[in-house]
Every structure is written in C-alpha cells, then in structure tokens.
Amino acid sequence: MKKIGVLFGPENTFPGALVDRINSLEIDGIRAEFVHVGGVRMAAPSGYAVIVDRVSHDLPFYRSYLKNALLTGTYVINNPFWWSADDKFFNYALAARLGVDVPRTVLLPHKQLPPQITSRSLRNLEYPLDWDSIFHYIGFPAYLKPHDGGGWRDVHYVRSREEFFEAYDQTRDLSMVLQAEVAYEQYFRCIVVGQSDVLIMPYDPGRPHEQRYVLDHRLRDKALIRKIRKSALALCRALGYDFNSVEFAVQNGVPFAIDYFNPAPDADLHTIGQGNFDWVVDAVARLCVRKAQARTPLPRMRWSALLNGALPKARKPRAGKAAASKKPAGKAIRSSGAARD
C-alpha cells in the first residue's frame, strides 16, 4: 500500500477535501491520510510515498522532517530544499532572465542590524547607499516589501522619497526589496499544479481578503490568457514547484509577474469559491497519485539548470509606468490568510 500524506496548519477546507478526493478515486494500492509524526529518527523512511506540505514555512521542525523524508524516498510537494533556498528577489531576477515581464526591482540592505550583528560585519557594505540612483531606477510610486514575504505582511506602498524612508524605518531587520508599481487595469492569480495545469482566476487586491477572487468574471482576452498561462508555466517549471500560485498585474495588456513564491498557495473554499476549489482539489489529487505511482519518485533538482548557463540571454526589464494612484501612502497592507499567499 502506498500512502499519500497531507501535512497542514490552520486551514480547514483543503486538506480534508484532498484526502477524500484521493480516496474517492479508489486506486488500487493507494490511500491518503493526514500525516502523523512525532520524534523523527534520522534516515528513517517516513512511510509515505508522497507528502503534500502546506505548513512547513511556519514550523521549521516540519521542514527538517520533510528533508529527511525526501532523502528516504518520499516525494514532497513542494521540494523542501528548494523552498528553503528560494526567495522573492531571486524569483524576480529569474523572471528577468527567462524573459517574463517583471517590474524593476532592487534588493536593499536591512534597515536595522539583525541581533548579534555589529558594524564589523558590514565592512563590505556601501554606506551611505546611493539612494538617488536606486530611486532613479525604480521611480515612484513603488512597493517596499520583504524579499521572502507572504500574506501581505510588511508590504508598503510609497509615493515619494519621504514616504519611502518613513516606511523603510519600520522594516526592522527584514531584508526588503523596492519594486516599481505596476498601475494595473487587471490582476490575476493563477494556481499551477504539476507544472502543467493552470487555473487563471481574476483577482482584485483592492477588496477585503475573503472577497478578492472575482468569481463572476469571464476570461475573454484569449491572447492575454495564453501569455499568462505561458509565463506562469515558465516560472513554475524553472523553479521546480509542483504546486504554486503566480500573480500577474496587467498594465496596457502586458502581464507583469508580481508574486510567485507561494509554495503553499491559498486553496481555501471560502476564498477561491467552489468551482476553483473543486478544480484545485482534483488537480492536486491526481498529481499526488501520479507521483505515488511513478517508478522513480525523487525529483530532479531543477535549479541546477540555473547554474550551468542553460538560461536564455538576459533581457532588459520593462516596468510599470508610474501613474497617479488612490492608494493610501506608506501604509502596511495586511491580510489574515492562513496559507502563504
């Protein structure tokens, strides 16, 4: 019997539905259940052919457990090694290298030193920073956000130098990026499963958290949808994620990739709606079964391709043109989503 395990945190709808869906397929030799784990012996098999990880970003114990599980033959969705290594700034750079449109982005040193660090550790760091050149490259308005963020935490919208410094002063010892605003006419969130299936959902970030998915919208612009699908797949394939969400802000018909570091994407029935929920549950259930049945379940480490010069030539990034905006200045935008979105 091959077991598929689901490891999850506070979410209520997706994990149970996934287990039920896999079991309802009634595939010989395959059963799904919630993962059960205690003290973990090194190099001991987990007992699962596949584990779907929805929570290890919040609990380092789980991340370590999953690395051990992968070592001993479990296929983990998503790969815990790559998830640990990845960050949003790298993601933006990767998009630029892949030829996916992405807003101009700069990585900034921490505003405050992390604990235990003294100025002796900073002798390689330019001081003061060349703010004029950074602001000239990015322009205003812009977004100041953590380089590995999630759930809209510590995301600041800034319209001027003054607002930038006011926001930057609040960023503690976080590593932040400054990114040109895309003054979008449309916004989409895509769930990508198995690096092949793409669900494109119109999304309105201006609405309250639980109403952001625009459920009554029909997707009409075929060329735009094709482009979004192609870019979402290119990003997830390059990153090696099996289950991810990719956000695009569309300006003048061009989809700019905004956030695709969501390896436990929001899949809650009450936010994405019944039709989307059924799609995601079914697609992930079938992916788990495929992985459980695969003869060699262990993944190829895709990022090695990034290191051997296999990427296409770099392209100059296009960027969102600054536009007047009604959004509040310099304010942190928050949401209470449990999944990492």
Ligand SMILES: Nc1ncnc2c1ncn2[C@@H]1O[C@H](COP(=O)(O)OP(=O)(O)O)[C@@H](O)[C@H]1O
């Ligand atoms: N460059 C940008 N242009 C326009 N809107 C942005 C930009 N960056 C972030 N946002 C807005 O802020 C929200 C949160 O930013 P995001 O990068 O998705 O962070 P998180 O990982 O915390 O969700 C986005 O959903 C979008 O509404």
Ligand SMILES: [Mg+2]
């Ligand atoms: Mg996001």
